[in-house]
Amino acid sequence: MTTDDIFATTPFFRLAIGGNDLGTFQTCSGLGAQVEVETYAEGGNNSFDWQLPGRLTWSNITFTRPVTKETIKIARWFEQIVKQVQPKDGEIVALKPDRTPIISWQVLGIVPVRWQGPSFDPADSQAAVETLEIAHEGLKVS
Template identity: 65%
Template sequence: MPDTIFASSVFFTLSIAGDDLGTFHTCDGLGAQLEVEQFAEGGNNGFTWQLPSRISWSNITMTRPVTSDSGKILTWLNKVIQQADRKDGEIVALRPDLTPLVRWQVLGIIPIRWQGPSFDPSRSQAAVETLEFSHEGLQAS
């Protein structure tokens, strides 16, 4: 079957420096923006050169309901607090049958924000946590 059939059923795993942080239901922010400098060449009136410059990578935000893996994020955050080294990681999009759909190597990850769940017994919603991190680049693997 084509991969697009599973687009609404995809979920994600995240590992950083070999540490498995578990499964997430959403992954947002896989993207980049390339700055372009314009250069007008003398004698060329037909177009202006568009020269690539810097690339900016979007922060990635992942969310999931609270699970037994939720403590793994705090363990990772505490490691970063003790020694703020950027670590490489991997995001894997999985089909419902757990086979990988696509993998992204994420370079130089550093956490930006973790939002723990809100527990409100008057609302019948799952307790959700959110992890946002910056990085230095993506590579397909």
């Protein structure tokens, strides 16, 4: 294994949507797709069922990070989006710990689903975390 063979165990993901850099996140979950499959039992052949592929659906993608100066980037993006929600293409880049790219995904037709800000509790010693969830029309590895 060489130094270029880095596994995707990175703690950083950079997100940009429609030309807006939304910063880096610690988690990115939901990169995936699912094909709906319809089972068809053919008459006269009791030992075989046809598996017919149907619609392809894409999972929502969720990002989380501690609240930082970059939180303002999401607020500004939401201000633009709220006026008129239009799907925009974007990019997710998995980064090594030194922030150099490992792999990137082009994300097509992104729309915001949910942003959740942090809960502040003085009795809780954990970092304040924000979450961003997006829906999209598809992914391409680049």
